[in-house]
Amino acid sequence: MVPTVGDIYCVYVENLQQYAACQVTGLKETGSKGSRQLAAVLQLDWTGDQRPDETELHQMKPLICSFYFWKNRLDHTFVNANVPSNYILAGNIPPLVTEQTNSYSGGWLIGDSLYRQRQWDAIDETRRIRFKKAAADFEEISVGHQMMRRNSSVIRNFKPRSEEDVAELAKLPCLTNIQMDGYSESLIPFLTKEPIINELHITNHGQKSLDLSKSHLTKLVIDVSGLERLTLNTKMKSLNFTGNLPVGLCIDAHEDGKWLTLNVAASLPHINGVPRLDGLHIREITELDLAHLVKRYPELTELRLWGKPGSLIHLESIQHLKALQEFSTYDLFGFIGEQFPNPEQFPKLSKLWLTSLPAEAAKSIKTRYKKAAAAGLELEISKPRKPEWLAENLTNPFRDWDGRDHIKSAHAKKAAQLYKQCLKEIRQLAQSQISNEAIQKQLFSMVENYTQTFNKMDAKTGFIETVEREEIHVVLASLLDQLEQELGNESTIKVSHEALYEVFDQLRDF
Structure with a gap:
């Protein structure tokens, strides 16, 4: 469905536990001979427990974003003009902004900036002022053994050996992302008192148990080799495992992983503690049984699978993921079109991206999902592979x-x-x-x-x-x-x- 300029749409945002809204401020055609239509979408500063009524519609205002490095900017971007099927038309009013945007994004991520703004506003004002003041400071300073700009947001190759090493990080008021090799006991207290730091990459930590429950992290990339227990905070959204995943790793996660997306390599992770996992990304797949995956993580709303290339077994099992909203595969084979569920078996599906798959399956799925795409499903099926390609790549004996x-x-x-x-x-x-x-x-x-x-x-x-x-x-x-x-x-x-x-x-x- 293509919108009309002035249309206001609302959608329920899980992170906010409320409805959020946006407005279409313009339409334009792009590509060869106008083959693709884009919509300029403005995020609005509104949430509600129910869809907005007529009075609320006329009181809506643009969202002004000031979180982190944003400087009172609008979240106003071009997206694919096809409105997602789960978005609800609330009404139409004259565009709240008339200036054109030069920004583009991958999708209708309504509510994301509003959530980030509210998280930012919840941080102590003194700390926010310190961040904003340092954001314009390009002075080179010494942090441990590195020379960095004072406004740096990321520190790489950080190798803490003592409490003093960790204390050096306080010199960077804009630090949001720590990428470290090694470990110091003082790291946890530092993360606890620093609400700005939201991302941690850690290798060679040598710990059997890590408790991050009092941190403010939203993303963690961790080498899980030797790790037996990992305790997360309530804000954690993204968890990426590297290294050798131990069998029986226990994760203490908020609401059994309901808000968590896990990224792992090669195979289905056997992890205790996250049966309600929200999202799962598996990379470097050679073979994956989806029947086991569905049984272990039945509440998935997002499933992304990358092959090495590889094969999928029991593809038809994904029909039981009734909460599934996004499904994508890349370089995965071993199935036929008939095994892929019909659109009506995915009542909440809003995005379906299948890249590099059997040619017969690609044709079958594309045909069956044509009406769903016209109704708002974000559908992209590309790189259909013929048997000759599979012989050269999937069954390549030197793989x-x-x-x-x-x-x-x-x-x-x-x-x-x-x-x-x-x-x-x-x-x-x-x-x-x-x-x-x-x-x-x-x-x-x-x-x-x-x-x-x-x-x-x-x-x-x-x-x-x-x-x-x-x-x-x-x-x-x-x-x-x-x-x-x-x-x-x-x-x-x-x-x-x-x-x-x-x-x-x-x-x-x-």
């Missing part, structure tokens, strides 16, 4: 090299690319009309290049050990087998396996 301790990422990528190149040559040979002699000549050349490439990769680091040596040979054999299969039994061309293996053995240095 597993990426992540092995003794193999550099660059070597793993080069091996995977080499396989794709050889596979392409095999397909071209199978479809060519050249003579048997010419095909044999190209095969010898391919095997020579294949072997010499690994020789060069192994020359400096010697990473090819018994397992890798066997894998390289097996992959070569599978390539030759595939050529025979594509040629067919009736072909007069015969692949000379033994002669090609002999070339491989004579040339290899690993």
Whole structure:
């Protein structure tokens, strides 16, 4: 649904536990030949337990943002003109501002700035004044072993070894984000008394238990290796795990994780204490069973999944996530279109982004969700992948090299690319009309290049050990087998396996 200039929309905002409102102040077309329409959306300084009535509508004012580095600015941005399906039209009045905006954002995030402004207003006024005064101070000062501007908001590579090291942070009145390697017992008291600091990245802390319940953090990125218990505060919204996730890690979270979004790598996290988790992001997936995920975290409103690439099992299970509002995948396969639930099974869905997925599934889902998109669903389905792409990427036999301790990422990528190149040559040979002699000549050349490439990769680091040596040979054999299969039994061309293996053995240095 495309709005009309002057329209005021309201939406229930969980963080505020109230309705918030915005106004559409303008419309414009962009893209080639006006292929995309944008709406200028102004956030309003209004909340209510119910939708606004006519009187409230005419009393609404723009939200003036002064939190952190904002200087009494309007939150006025261009977004996709398609109004989300959960937004409610409250009425239409003349635009509250007539100035055009030059800002753009990814979506209708109504209520976000209002929530941040209220959190800012709740901070002691003296502390807020100190922040604003320092915000314009670009003087270089010494903080521990670093030279930084006084108005710096982020400190990186902070390595506290003592209480004095942590005390140095007080020199930065605008500090909101600490990225540290190491730990000091004085960190917790410092975070407790500093309401401005809302983000912490921490590695090599060496702790089995961390209690952040009295901090003011809203985002935590933490290496959980060796951690057994993590106690969070009530404001925490984003939790990102790095390192080796221990089985049975216990998290003490406000309302069992109802307000928390968790970001983890590779697999479904088995964590105690957050059964009501609100959002879940899983990256680097090779295989994920969604039936287990739905059972463990049934109240998810947001689910984002990134493949390595990888496969999804029991995709149809997500139909049981009745509170789901946003669902996105990238580089994930192993399913067909019929397994993806129909629009009516997602009563609250407002965003569906599927990127790099099976071509058949992409076509099926796009067709079934066309009406939902017209009604306000933010739908984006792109990069449909055909079986040939999956063979080169999803089932690439050198995928597993990426992540092995003794193999550099660059070597793993080069091996995977080499396989794709050889596979392409095999397909071209199978479809060519050249003579048997010419095909044999190209095969010898391919095997020579294949072997010499690994020789060069192994020359400096010697990473090819018994397992890798066997894998390289097996992959070569599978390539030759595939050529025979594509040629067919009736072909007069015969692949000379033994002669090609002999070339491989004579040339290899690993």
